[in-house]
Amino acid sequence: MDFKIAVLAGDGIGPEISVQGVEVMSAVCEKFGHKVNYDYAICGADAIDKVGDPFPEATYQVCKDADAVLFSAVGDPKFDNDPTAKVRPEQGLLAMRKKLGLFANIRPVQTFKCLIHKSPLRAELVENADFICIRELTGGMYFGEKHQDNDKAYDTNYYTRPEIERILKVAFEYAMKRRKHLTVVDKANVLASSRLWRQIAQEMAPNYPEVTTDYMFVDNAAMKMIQEPAFFDVMVTENTFGDILTDEGSVISGSMGLLPSASTGESTPVFEPIHGSWPQAKGLNIANPLAQILSVAMLFEYFDLKEEGALIRKAVDASLDENVRTPEIQVAGGTKYGTKEVGQWIVDYIKKA
Amino acid sequence: MDFKIAVLAGDGIGPEISVQGVEVMSAVCEKFGHKVNYDYAICGADAIDKVGDPFPEATYQVCKDADAVLFSAVGDPKFDNDPTAKVRPEQGLLAMRKKLGLFANIRPVQTFKCLIHKSPLRAELVENADFICIRELTGGMYFGEKHQDNDKAYDTNYYTRPEIERILKVAFEYAMKRRKHLTVVDKANVLASSRLWRQIAQEMAPNYPEVTTDYMFVDNAAMKMIQEPAFFDVMVTENTFGDILTDEGSVISGSMGLLPSASTGESTPVFEPIHGSWPQAKGLNIANPLAQILSVAMLFEYFDLKEEGALIRKAVDASLDENVRTPEIQVAGGTKYGTKEVGQWIVDYIKKA
Ligand SMILES: CC(C)[C@H](C(=O)O)[C@@H](O)C(=O)O
Numbered sequence: 001m002d003f004k005i006a007v008l009a010g011d012g013i014g015p016e017i018s019v020q021g022v023e024v025m026s027a028v029c030e031k032f033g034h035k036v037n038y039d040y041a042i043c044g045a046d047a048i049d050k051v052g053d054p055f056p057e058a059t060y061q062v063c064k065d066a067d068a069v070l071f072s073a074v075g076d077p078k079f080d081n082d083p084t085a086k087v088r089p090e091q092g093l094l095a096m097r098k099k100l101g102l103f104a105n106i107r108p109v110q111t112f113k114c115l116i117h118k119s120p121l122r123a124e125l126v127e128n129a130d131f132i133c134i135r136e137l138t139g140g141m142y143f144g145e146k147h148q149d150n151d152k153a154y155d156t157n158y159y160t161r162p163e164i165e166r167i168l169k170v171a172f173e174y175a176m177k178r179r180k181h182l183t184v185v186d187k188a189n190v191l192a193s194s195r196l197w198r199q200i201a202q203e204m205a206p207n208y209p210e211v212t213t214d215y216m217f218v219d220n221a222a223m224k225m226i227q228e229p230a231f232f233d234v235m236v237t238e239n240t241f242g243d244i245l246t247d248e249g250s251v252i253s254g255s256m257g258l259l260p261s262a263s264t265g266e267s268t269p270v271f272e273p274i275h276g277s278w279p280q281a282k283g284l285n286i287a288n289p290l291a292q293i294l295s296v297a298m299l300f301e302y303f304d305l306k307e308e309g310a311l312i313r314k315a316v317d318a319s320l321d322e323n324v325r326t327p328e329i330q331v332a333g334g335t336k337y338g339t340k341e342v343g344q345w346i347v348d349y350i351k352k353a
Numbered sequence: 354m355d356f357k358i359a360v361l362a363g364d365g366i367g368p369e370i371s372v373q374g375v376e377v378m379s380a381v382c383e384k385f386g387h388k389v390n391y392d393y394a395i396c397g398a399d400a401i402d403k404v405g406d407p408f409p410e411a412t413y414q415v416c417k418d419a420d421a422v423l424f425s426a427v428g429d430p431k432f433d434n435d436p437t438a439k440v441r442p443e444q445g446l447l448a449m450r451k452k453l454g455l456f457a458n459i460r461p462v463q464t465f466k467c468l469i470h471k472s473p474l475r476a477e478l479v480e481n482a483d484f485i486c487i488r489e490l491t492g493g494m495y496f497g498e499k500h501q502d503n504d505k506a507y508d509t510n511y512y513t514r515p516e517i518e519r520i521l522k523v524a525f526e527y528a529m530k531r532r533k534h535l536t537v538v539d540k541a542n543v544l545a546s547s548r549l550w551r552q553i554a555q556e557m558a559p560n561y562p563e564v565t566t567d568y569m570f571v572d573n574a575a576m577k578m579i580q581e582p583a584f585f586d587v588m589v590t591e592n593t594f595g596d597i598l599t600d601e602g603s604v605i606s607g608s609m610g611l612l613p614s615a616s617t618g619e620s621t622p623v624f625e626p627i628h629g630s631w632p633q634a635k636g637l638n639i640a641n642p643l644a645q646i647l648s649v650a651m652l653f654e655y656f657d658l659k660e661e662g663a664l665i666r667k668a669v670d671a672s673l674d675e676n677v678r679t680p681e682i683q684v685a686g687g688t689k690y691g692t693k694e695v696g697q698w699i700v701d702y703i704k705k706a
């Protein structure tokens with residue numbers, strides 16, 4: 001294949017981990033005979049500082065013209081706790097999602113054996129946890145009509161049938177490729193929008209007779225994810241519930257710093273770590289590049305290049321096994337590797353493979 | 354005091370645990386020289402079956418005329434997974450909240466030492482967990498304008514300043530009575546309603562200079578609650594976020610079956626266990642009455658009768674220490690006590706105290 005990749009490094013540790021993602025991408029492309037070209041573009045606080053817009057039109061064009069976006073992280077503390085700030089890095093994220101039509105956010109919750117002790121949950125509960133959260137990403141309260149004045153405020157949780165159908169289709173298809181168990185999470189006992197979600201899911205379910213579809217209220221899902229994470233295979237839900245549940249899910253495996261995600265939809269798909277920009281670690285060469293590197297694996301898998309993805313995953317597993325790890329996951333007494341060194345080790349592994 | 358208590362036993366195990374709550378209430382009143390009168394009223398599926406309404410006008414009148422409502426649980430599986438059912442037991446709950454103006458739902462998340470091993474979290478994380486979730490209960494998407502047809506649906510997350518001020522006042526006052534740490538949970542980086550919440554909280558905070566007030570996004574709160582539950586003292590949030598977070602919170606202590614709650618507001622306060630109606634256990638004398646009994650403790654404490662509340666808590670702790678426990682929390686090899694037997698033991702303890 002001939003890849004055109006938009007690289008959006010963003011803020012904080014973004015640029016450092018971005019480099020490692022790119023190196024791994026290049027190594028895999030070389031190995032498998034793919035061509036790859038990178039177009040770099042600014043976003044986040046960096047772009048606000050430079051051009052006053054966290055997702056400038058030029059960046060949008062670069063993304064639109066690419067086969068995939070390799071995204072790192074945005075966010076800077078100078079914008080925090082200032083709800084009145086006119087332009088904020090997060091708006092860039094929301095603009096990117098909306099403009100690229102990234103309606104499906106895919107977050108695998110995966111457990112790495114050697115990190116299970118890092119989970120806040122008891123080991124026996126997380127050992128077999130392996131599920132995917134699919135979050136609707138361009139609808140609901142995030143984008144519905146809103147209003148705020150000094151005396152009242154509202155947001156509108158609005159969904160149309162086509163919006164719900166397309167995300168449920170993604171979810172059913174993921175379930176088909178996995179253990180064929182789909183959990184539709186909603187609040188149909190209270191919300192009209194949830195009742196439409198449930199109705200449409202019930203209409204679609206017969207088209208996937210092999211999939212066991214169940215329905216769970218969001219409050220129950222928040223409990224079940226902690227009590228029995230291994231229950232889940234594929235979970236799908238609307239934007240706001242998904243924001244909460246995907247973050248809750250990411251924490252239970254103890255491997256938060258290692259989890260990648262994909263956002264796909266109408267145009268160029270985006271691959272990014274789920275962790276944030278960790279501004280305090282900027283430039284210190286301590287950030288873990290594995291989530292970024294695994295998002296490159298997701299990128300290859302998206303294009304059905306399974307071997308390429310598998311090799312990256314194998315390299316990551318090997319680095320963990322060999323204790324080539326950044327400080328926050330290194331075992332007591334083990335050598336602490338830097339961002340670059342972990343990335344380089346993985347690149348070498350891929351080259352030698 | 355001269356108590357007039359409305360007793361709403363509801364469905365499933367409700368009636369069985371209700372009896373134990375009433376017995377404990379009576380024992381404490383006798384001991385401390387309070388008078389108490391009970392008015393029984395129907396609600397939930399039981400009331401749908403009898404009069405076609407899960408919170409009939411007559412029940413409302415009984416509640417309105419009482420000093421407090423002792424509520425048990427509602428819900429019946431025959432109404433589940435039928436989003437089209439016209440009348441549902443949960444609607445009774447929502448009607449009760451709205452009609453009695455129960456805008457503040459108070460849920461203590463308490464850990465019982467002897468049950469820590471039941472927590473899905475690692476023991477060292479929950480040992481010191483002791484916080485209160487305060488959930489706004491009569492606003493937001495639960496009661497905002499909604500619409501559903503075959504092609505679209507919406508719910509409105511609407512809040513007015515007075516609604517926000519009164520619940521935040523409750524939260525600041527709870528914080529003052531506790532460790533003086535309030536966490537306001539919202540999604541102010543996305544939602545207009547959250548920005549108003551945060552703005553008002555920031556306006557009010559200077560009136561409580563002793564309280565350390567911090568602001569947390571709901572996705573972070575969902576993670577923090579698992580990663581470091583001991584961080585929290587008092588947490589306050591809007592209705593939908595509160596639905597999710599209070600349930601998540603209830604699970605982490607491993608003591609879910611023991612947790613009571615209070616809903617207070619403009620009129621009669623309601624005290625109830627947080628667990629549901631457990632229809633499968635109905636009539637089997639196996640349901641744990643402790644959450645109901647502890648909700649009687651909360652009732653006394655609401656009326657500033659601290660000794661009365663403390664005696665109930667002491668009795669509950671003693672029953673746990675003496676292994677007088679219902680099956681689901683009994684230690685291996687221990688005698689399994691029934692609902693009635695646990696209740697009777699506590700009544701006897703109170704009488705002898
Ligand atoms: C930064 C914020 C707007 C964003 C969201 O709520 O979607 C983030 O929490 C996420 O989950 O990607």
Ligand SMILES: CC(C)[C@H](C(=O)O)[C@@H](O)C(=O)O
Nearest residue numbers: 189190219443444446447596
């Ligand atoms: C039954 C349902 C309507 C209710 C709610 O969502 O408020 C319940 O989950 C609760 O938390 O009391």
